[in-house]
Amino acid sequence: MPVNAPPPIGPVDSSAVPRFAGFATFARLPRLDEVTRADVVVAGAPFDAGVSYRPGARFGPAAVREASRLLRPYNPGLDVSPFATAQVADAGDIVLNPFDVGEAIGTLAERARELTADGTRLVTLGGDHTIALPLLRAAAARHGPVALLHFDAHLDTWDTYFGEPYTHGTPFRRAAEEGLLDTSALCHVGTRGPLYGRADLDEDERLGFGIVTSADVLRRGVDEIAGALRQRIGDRPLYISVDIDVLDPAHAPGTGTPEAGGMTSRELLEILRGLRDTTLIGADVVEVAPAYDHAEITSIAASHVAYELVSLLSLGARTR
Ligand SMILES: N=C(N)NCCCC(=O)O
Ligand SMILES: [Zn+2]
Ligand SMILES: [Zn+2]
Numbered sequence: 001m002p003v004n005a006p007p008p009i010g011p012v013d014s015s016a017v018p019r020f021a022g023f024a025t026f027a028r029l030p031r032l033d034e035v036t037r038a039d040v041v042v043a044g045a046p047f048d049a050g051v052s053y054r055p056g057a058r059f060g061p062a063a064v065r066e067a068s069r070l071l072r073p074y075n076p077g078l079d080v081s082p083f084a085t086a087q088v089a090d091a092g093d094i095v096l097n098p099f100d101v102g103e104a105i106g107t108l109a110e111r112a113r114e115l116t117a118d119g120t121r122l123v124t125l126g127g128d129h130t131i132a133l134p135l136l137r138a139a140a141a142r143h144g145p146v147a148l149l150h151f152d153a154h155l156d157t158w159d160t161y162f163g164e165p166y167t168h169g170t171p172f173r174r175a176a177e178e179g180l181l182d183t184s185a186l187c188h189v190g191t192r193g194p195l196y197g198r199a200d201l202d203e204d205e206r207l208g209f210g211i212v213t214s215a216d217v218l219r220r221g222v223d224e225i226a227g228a229l230r231q232r233i234g235d236r237p238l239y240i241s242v243d244i245d246v247l248d249p250a251h252a253p254g255t256g257t258p259e260a261g262g263m264t265s266r267e268l269l270e271i272l273r274g275l276r277d278t279t280l281i282g283a284d285v286v287e288v289a290p291a292y293d294h295a296e297i298t299s300i301a302a303s304h305v306a307y308e309l310v311s312l313l314s315l316g317a318r319t320r
Helices: 057-070 101-115 129-143 171-177 198-206 214-220 222-233 265-273 297-319
Strands: 040-045 088-093 121-126 146-151 181-191 209-213 237-243 279-286
Touching (some): 040 057, 040 101, 101 129, 129 279, 181 222, 198 209, 214 222
Parallel strands (some): 146 237
């Protein structure tokens, strides 16, 4: 935050207006047009024309905002009050053509570039995983090739589906081909489940990715994993993409391509907290499909993941 800047406008006070009342911005934060500037913005990308199985992630941003009403202003896990440390605001939904994937990703890249043009950091709520490609285009346009931590059950480095290059199973192959990624600092975390063939892993490795499987998290534990990731990333500009299906279906049933044997929400949140000394520049939380959810299990988990990411970015805002 600039010196002499007015104190950030925080969330609506839950002791004055009950948290179940009023508009559902993320964490009841002000809208972007209600603040003069923002260190961090949360934006929705309601788009799911890139899915290979269950549709419905277009309703993810609204569900995550609703579930975020209960988030409180102090984060004990990172010892930070993110909304007091940084001006955080909700930029609303980015309007994307639901019938034209190519146009939608072009629009999203452009809008993400605009939102981050003055150094504002962006956390995007998806939407299906297709949206990570345009978000990485915007990130790389500003920072050069970025380090990437990709939390997901899936590799998402496949080539095409039905001949289509832009889908939710292919964003990271496209990003690598476009030179958006720093190939010395790429890692999937939480991968599991059946693949099409052994070649999937070979091709993924050729692109430069390391893999920490869901079983590795179980065996090695969150502190060791976070430490190894921190070392791999160093102080490179880091983008984090969280596909909520990285969580076990017990922790995130509301998603399009669920796979058994996943991480717990506790493990995911702890690994994210363990990344506090990295240089996070942007993030997304994708693949929340509320129609398959129960009791908001998935959207609550996603809102907490977004809260940790905003917290990490607020720590960075302190020093920018
Ligand atoms: N990005 C997500 N969630 N899923 C990709 C699954 C691709 C497939 O159907 O094989
Ligand atoms: Zn996935
Ligand atoms: Zn994915």
